[in-house]
Amino acid sequence: VNYVLLQAANGIVVGLIYALSAAGLTLVFCEVKCRSGLGFGHPLEAITYEKMRTLRQLAAVWMREHRRKASSIRLDAIGVVLVTGQEPSVTHVRAVG
Amino acid sequence: VASACAWSVALVGLEGRIVEVEADIGAGLPRTVLVGLPDSALYQARDRCKAAVSNSGQEWPISLLTINLSPATLPKAGSHYDIAIVAAILAAQRVFPAEELRRTVLLGELGLDGRLRPVRGILPATLAAQQAGFTRVIVPLRQAGEAELVDGIEVFGIGSVTQLVAFLRGLPMPVVEPIDVVGEPAGKHANRRLDLADVVGQVEAKWACEVAAAGRHHMLFHGPPGVGKTMLAERVPGLLPDLDVHDALEVSAVHSLAGFNLADQLITRPPYSDPHHSASVASLVGGGQRTAKPGAISCAHKGVLFLDEAPEFQPVVLEALRTPLECGMITLGRSEVHARFPARFQLILAANPCPCGQAATPGGHCQCSPVVVRRYAEKISGPIRDRIDINQAFLPLRKAYLKAALQRAESSAVVAERVQEARDRQRRRLAGSGWQTNGEVSGSYLRRHLPLPDGLQVVDEAVDRGRLSARGVDKVWRLAWTIADLAGHDVPGRDEVAIALAMRRGEQPGAVRLEVVGP
Numbered sequence: 001v002n003y004v005l006l007q008a009a010n011g012i013v014v015g016l017i018y019a020l021s022a023a024g025l026t027l028v029f030c031e032v033k034c035r036s037g038l039g040f041g042h043p044l045e046a047i048t049y050e051k052m053r054t055l056r057q058l059a060a061v062w063m064r065e066h067r068r069k070a071s072s073i074r075l076d077a078i079g080v081v082l083v084t085g086q087e088p089s090v091t092h093v094r095a096v097g
Numbered sequence: 098v099a100s101a102c103a104w105s106v107a108l109v110g111l112e113g114r115i116v117e118v119e120a121d122i123g124a125g126l127p128r129t130v131l132v133g134l135p136d137s138a139l140y141q142a143r144d145r146c147k148a149a150v151s152n153s154g155q156e157w158p159i160s161l162l163t164i165n166l167s168p169a170t171l172p173k174a175g176s177h178y179d180i181a182i183v184a185a186i187l188a189a190q191r192v193f194p195a196e197e198l199r200r201t202v203l204l205g206e207l208g209l210d211g212r213l214r215p216v217r218g219i220l221p222a223t224l225a226a227q228q229a230g231f232t233r234v235i236v237p238l239r240q241a242g243e244a245e246l247v248d249g250i251e252v253f254g255i256g257s258v259t260q261l262v263a264f265l266r267g268l269p270m271p272v273v274e275p276i277d278v279v280g281e282p283a284g285k286h287a288n289r290r291l292d293l294a295d296v297v298g299q300v301e302a303k304w305a306c307e308v309a310a311a312g313r314h315h316m317l318f319h320g321p322p323g324v325g326k327t328m329l330a331e332r333v334p335g336l337l338p339d340l341d342v343h344d345a346l347e348v349s350a351v352h353s354l355a356g357f358n359l360a361d362q363l364i365t366r367p368p369y370s371d372p373h374h375s376a377s378v379a380s381l382v383g384g385g386q387r388t389a390k391p392g393a394i395s396c397a398h399k400g401v402l403f404l405d406e407a408p409e410f411q412p413v414v415l416e417a418l419r420t421p422l423e424c425g426m427i428t429l430g431r432s433e434v435h436a437r438f439p440a441r442f443q444l445i446l447a448a449n450p451c452p453c454g455q456a457a458t459p460g461g462h463c464q465c466s467p468v469v470v471r472r473y474a475e476k477i478s479g480p481i482r483d484r485i486d487i488n489q490a491f492l493p494l495r496k497a498y499l500k501a502a503l504q505r506a507e508s509s510a511v512v513a514e515r516v517q518e519a520r521d522r523q524r525r526r527l528a529g530s531g532w533q534t535n536g537e538v539s540g541s542y543l544r545r546h547l548p549l550p551d552g553l554q555v556v557d558e559a560v561d562r563g564r565l566s567a568r569g570v571d572k573v574w575r576l577a578w579t580i581a582d583l584a585g586h587d588v589p590g591r592d593e594v595a596i597a598l599a600m601r602r603g604e605q606p607g608a609v610r611l612e613v614v615g616p
Contacts, residue, residue, distance in 0.1 A: 042159045045127045052126075077126055079159075093160065096126045 003028070007062075027070040029059040034080040044079035044091060052077075052096065101188035101195040104202050104231065105181035106222040107173050110389065110429075110436035111350055113225020115202070117167045118178060120185035125161025133166030136174040145176075145207050146183050153211035153258035155187060162186065172434055174385075176206035177216040180235070183207065183258055184265075193265040201233040202226040208276065211258040213237040215278040220353035223247045224346070235261070238275035242361025243353065246346070283349070283357035284364045291332045294506040296325050298494045303329065305489040305600065307512050310336035311519035312579030313536035314572075315422070315444040315484060317407075317477070317603075320491025321461055322454045326447040330371075330403045333445060335509045337367040337400070338517050344399045347439060351398055355391045368400035370442070374409040378417050382427050382440075389429040389436040394421055397442035407446040408476035415481055418444065422484045425537070441537065446485070448477060458493060486536065486572045488603030519582040535578045540571040547578065555595050564602065573597045 031051060033043040040046075055075055062068075079091040100121040106113040116133075129143045143164075150157050164182055166173055181203040188195040204222055206214040215237045223243075226234050227250040234252055236244045241254030255261050256273035263270045293303060302318070302325070309316050310333055318326040340348060345363040352368070353359055372381060372393040379385075383392035394402055404410060421427045425441035451470040455461030463470070482488075523534050530546070532538045538547075556573055559565040565573065576597035581589035589597075 042127060044159055047126055091159070093124050093126060095124070 027059075027063070027068065027073045028076055029055055029062075029073065030076040030078055031055050032078045032080065034082055036082050036084075038081065042079055042091075043081060044077060044093065047077050047079075047096075099189045099191070101185050101198070103181040103185040103188065103198045104226075105178050105204060106202055106225050107171055108175075108218050108221055108225070108354065109171075109434050110438050111221050111347075111354065112437070113222050113228075114168075114171060115225070115229045115231075116171070116173060116178070116181075118181040118185045119163075119165040119167065120182065120189045121163045121165070122158045122186075122189050123161045123163060127159045127161070129162045129164065131164045131166075133164075133169045134172045135166065136172065138176050139166075139173055139178060142176065142179050142182055142207075145209065146179055146186070148209040149179070149207040149211040149258055150183055150186065152209065153262070155192060155258065155262065156190065158186065158190060175216065175218075176214075177204050177218070177222070179207040180205040180213060180258075180261065184261065187262065192262060197265040200231050201235060202231050203235045205235075205237045205255075207258065212273060212276055213255060213257055213261075214276050215240050217280070217356040218354045219243045220246060220346075220359065221350040223250060223252070224350065226250060235264075237278075238273075239278045243359045245361070246349065246359075246363055278358050280356050280358040283352040283359050284366060284368065291328075291335055291509070293329075293332050293335070293509040293512055296328050296332065297506070299325050299329065299491060302489050302491055303507070303512075305487050306333050306336065307516060308576065308579055308583060308600070309333065309443065309445075309487055310512075311516045311534075311583050312486075312523070312575060313443050313534040314486035314576060314579065315536070316446070316487045316489055317482070317485045318445065318447040318489050318491060319450055319603075321458045321493055322449060324491040324493055326491055327403075327405055330401070330405070330445045330447060331369070332509060333403075333443075334367050334369040334401045336513050336516050338513070338520055339365050340367060340399055348399050351391050351395050351439065355396055357396075368397055369403065370394070370397035370400070371403040371405060374404070374406045376410065376414060378411075378414050381414055382417050382421065383429055383436070383438055385431070389431060389434075389438075391438045392427075394418065394427065394440040394442055395438040398439045399441060400443070401445060402442040403445045403447070405447045407448045408473055410476075412476060412478065415476075416478065419480055419484070422481075443536070444485070446477065446481075448474075450474070460493065483566055483568055486576055487600045489600070490603055515583060518585075519579065522582045522585075523579075535575045535582070538575060540568070543571055543574055555591070555598055559598060559602075565598075569601065573601050576600060 031047055033047050035043040052075060059073060074095050077093050077096045081089045100119060102117050102119045105116045105118055107116045131140055131143050147157050184198055184203050187193065188198055204216060204219060206216050208214055219236055219240045220243050223234050224247050227247050232251060234244055234250055236252065236254055238254035238256040241252050244252040255264060256275040260270045260273055305316060306329055308314065320326060345365050348368060349359055349364045352364060370393045381392050382394055383389050421440040422444060427438050427440045429436045450456040451463060451465040451473045453464045456463040456465060456470045527533060530542060556570055560570060577589035577593040580593045580596055
């Protein structure tokens with residue numbers, strides 16, 4: 001699958017990125033959550049229902065502003081674990097919201 | 098994406114149904130969903146299992162985890178599914194081969210540290226697993242003895258999740274301190290060894306107990322306080338013969354379900370249950386909100402239910418006994434299931450004649466007004482009285498009589514022997530009918546298959562005068578058979594019928610009865 005990164009929203013909260021990519025005709029809005037260890041649980045566990053709802057609203061706003069059309073949209077989540085001295089581990093789950 | 102299943106048992110009344118626990122690790126945000134009509138104790142299994150798995154050195158899947166308990170329409174209650182849920186999840190993660198769980202039933206609640214806690218109902222659940230064709234059952238370590246009471250199924254006791262994983266991987270099991278079974282030991286009363294000889298006097302009442310024990314007849318004791326009603330009732334189970342294997346298994350299963358500790362052995366002595374008069378309907382007949390737990394009457398199945406101070410019970414509680422007294426079982430309807438529990442108990446009621454206890458007692462000075470005395474007696478309703486076979490009045494003891502009685506008191510062992518002989522006669526006569534004792538035989542069977550005893554004119558007369566109901570006739574008939582069995586006669590004669598009628602109506606035909614009492 002080819003993803004084209006359309007826009008990344010950075011700097012709202014440290015470690016939180018909104019990334020947009022188009023795979024075929026599907027627009028994907030992705031929540032990225034990063035943690036520096038598993039002491040407080042996996043980053044994916046911190047992606048709550050409220051966060052996904054915000055992302056969904058954001059998707060609607062973005063599409064209206066950019067006048068983009070797509071046959072379908074999808075909400076994904078990516079969990080990143082960054083432990084110093086180790087390869088970062090990235091978990092991508094599709095269609096979560 | 099992976100899935101696996103494990104098996105457990107749902108208990109509806111005494112019947113167990115196999116429940117398939119499926120765990121599916123799918124794509125999605127990390128979340129655990131439990132579906133299949135769980136109750137609140139079972140829904141909390143999610144959190145218990147998660148902590149138990151993490152604390153056992155295993156991983157809880159970081160993805161959407163769906164646990165399904167099927168059949169999905171059967172409501173499930175209780176905490177004993179924990180270990181099956183964990184096993185299914187670990188098998189889905191390939192911690193051990195999923196094939197290891199085939200033909201295996203898992204039962205047990207998990208502590209947060211990953212150790213397995215004992216649960217109630219292990220015996221009936223194991224029975225259900227064996228009947229459903231499962232070959233292996235895994236239970237909490239301390240309850241392996243209880244599960245082993247069931248033949249034809251392999252039993253493994255484990256102490257924790259780490260032990261379960263090691264066991265299913267075929268590795269040596271780590272040492273774990275198992276959690277002990279809490280719960281009142283079952284059959285406590287049977288160990289008390291109360292002797293009939295301890296009761297002074299009351300020869301007639303003792304004989305009534307002997308008849309009741311021989312034929313499993315219901316009794317009502319009435320008399321002033323302090324004459325030995327309670328003492329005598331407590332000694333009735335000691336007169337009953339041991340339970341046979343089938344009954345022992347059934348009685349033990351009910352006790353296991355009620356949360357008693359079986360201590361790894363079947364209950365072989367008839368149980369005794371004496372709920373306090375403050376008892377609620379639910380505590381007596383069994384209850385619970387969505388599903389049901391056996392009550393005192395089921396804990397007295399194949400044994401004795403003694404209600405002391407019967408008029409002090411709430412009327413609605415006593416009336417709840419009507420149906421189980423007739424059909425020997427109780428069906429509790431709840432919003433989602435109907436639970437059936439066996440309740441073939443032998444009822445003994447004890448009552449004072451009035452609030453002060455002295456009414457109609459020779460030498461007593463009753464302080465109560467006639468209306469109060471009547472009200473007190475009415476608290477045991479007509480329908481309940483009609484189901485009583487033997488009405489036994491207790492009289493206060495005279496000093497001289499006390500002395501004489503002391504010398505010829507019979508021990509329980511002697512009486513139990515006569516009861517056993519009478520039971521043997523009944524078993525031979527009733528072979529193939531499905532009943533074992535006179536007290537249980539249905540009225541229609543009684544009339545059709547048992548030869549008509551002579552001297553029924555006595556009974557007919559009583560019916561004509563309105564003193565005996567149709568049910569009462571059957572009761573007298575059954576009693577007459579038991580009296581004949583005790584006396585060693587093949588068929589009850591006129592005397593037996595006369596005595597039976599007198600016992601049923603609570604008369605005191607001393608002369609007639611003493612003839613039979615003679616050794």
